[in-house]
Amino acid sequence: xxxxxxxxxxxxxxxxxxxxxxxxxxxxxxxxxxxxxxxxxxxxxxxxxxxxxxxxxxxxxxxxxxxxxxxxxxxxxxxxxxxxxxxxxxxxxxxxxxxxxxxxxxxxxxxxxxxxxxxxxxxxxxxxxxxxxxxxxxxxxxxxxxxxxxxxxxxxxxxxxxxxxxxxxxxxxxxxxxxxxxxxxxxxxxxxxxxxxxxxxxxxxxxxxxxxxxxxxxxxxxxxxxxxxxxxxxxxxxxxxxxxxxxxxxxxxxxxxxxxxxxx
Numbered sequence: 112x113x114x115x116x117x118x119x120x121x122x123x124x125x126x127x128x129x130x131x132x133x134x135x136x137x138x139x140x141x142x143x144x145x146x147x148x149x150x151x152x153x154x155x156x157x158x159x160x161x162x163x164x165x166x167x168x169x170x171x172x173x174x175x176x177x178x179x180x181x182x183x184x185x186x187x188x189x190x191x192x193x194x195x196x197x198x199x200x201x202x203x204x205x206x207x208x209x210x211x212x213x214x215x216x217x218x219x220x221x222x223x224x225x226x227x228x229x230x231x232x233x234x235x236x237x238x239x240x241x242x243x244x245x246x247x248x249x250x251x252x253x254x255x256x257x258x259x260x261x262x263x264x265x266x267x268x269x270x271x272x273x274x275x276x277x278x279x280x281x282x283x284x285x286x287x288x289x290x291x292x293x294x295x296x297x298x299x300x301x302x303x304x305x306x307x308x309x310x311x312x313x314x315x316x317x318x319x320x321x322x323x324x325x326x327x328x329x330x331x332x333x334x335x336x337x338x339x340x341x342x343x344x345x346x347x348x349x350x351x352x353x354x355x356x357x358x359x360x361x362x363x364x365x366x367x368x369x370x371x372x373x374x375x
Contacts, residue, residue, distance in 0.1 A: 220309070224273050225258065227309055228302060235365040236262070241375065255288030256297065265321045265373045268294035272301040284353035286334045287317075287325075297325040298372070301359055314368060315359035321374040328352045 163169045168182035229246060236244055247259040256268040272285045291297040298318025305312060318325055334351040362368045369375070 221271075221273065223309055224302070224304055225271065227304065227311060228271070228300075231311065232365055232368065236369060239366075239369075241369070241373075255290035256294065260372060262373050266296060267321070267372050268297045270297070270299045272299060274301070274303045284332070284355050285359075286348075286351050287328055287354050289328065289350045289352065292325045292328065295324065296321055299325075299354065299359070301356070314362040315356070316362050316368065316371050317354060317359045318371070321372065328354060331355075 163182075166181070167179055168185060169178055233244060233246075242263055245259075245261040247261070249256055249258060255270060257271045258269055260267045260269055268291065270287060270291055285299065285301060287299055291299070296318070298316065301315040301317070303312035303314075304310065329352070331352040331354055334348045334353050335345040336348060337345070339345045360371070362371065
C-alpha cells in the first residue's frame with residue numbers, strides 16, 4: 112500500500128467521525144476540524160489506516176478512502192464509527208488518560224494551569240509597559256491562597272479555583288478558606304480550562320479593590336467533607352465557606368483583570 116497523503120488521511124478520519132459524502136466514499140470535508148491531530152501523529156494515523164486496509168475494511172483510490180463491503184458489515188453490526196474505533200482506539204485511550212490526569216495527577220495539572228494563566232497575564236502587563244510583577248508560590252495551600260502576585264506596592268494573595276470543560280461550568284459554589292480574609296488584598300480567581308489542551312476559558316474574580324481585604328465570607332454556607340466518617344456523616348469544615356458562583360465577577364479580558372488585581 113502506498114503512503115497516504117494528508118488529504119487521504121484527513122478524509123478518512125473526518126468522514127467516519129462526522130459523516131461525509133456518502134456511505135461508501137470518504138473525502139475531504141471543507142471546514143471540518145482536524146480532531147485527531149490533537150492525539151495522533153501523521154504516522155500513527157497512516158499505520159491505523161494501513162491496518163484498516165489489511166482487514167479489508169477500506170481501500171484507497173485517487174485521494175479517497177472507500178468503505179468495502181466487509182467494512183460496511185462491521186459498521187452495520189457494531190455502529191457507524193466501528194472501523195475508526197478498531198484501529199484508532201489509541202485516540203480514545205490518550206483522551207481517557209488526559210481526562211484521568213485531571214483527577215489522578217491534580218497537583219501536576221494545577222501546576223500547568225498556573226503557568227497557562229501567568230503567561231498571558233505577565234505578557235499583557237509587559238506589553239502595556241507596566242512594572243515587572245513578582246510571582247510567589249505558597250508551599251501547601253493550607254493558608255487559604257495558592258500564590259502571591261506583587262506589582263509596585265500592591266500585594267495580592269490569590270486562591271485559584273479551576274474547572275475543566277468545554278461548556279460553562281455547572282458548579283454552583285467554590286470552597287474558600289476563612290484565612291484568606293486575613294491577607295491585605297486576598298482574592299479568588301476562578302478559571303475554566305479546556306479539558307484536553309488546558310487552554311484558558313472563562314475567568315471570574317471575587318475580591319475587593321487593591322489594598323482592601325476579601326469581603327467577609329463568614330455568613331456563607333459552611334462546607335462539608337467530601338467523605339463521611341465511620342457513621343457516614345459528612346462533618347463540617349469550620350474554616351471553609353462555599354462562595355456562590357453568582358458572587359464572582361466575570362472578567363472580559365486581561366486588561367480588566369489587571370485593573371481588578373492592581374488598580375491600573
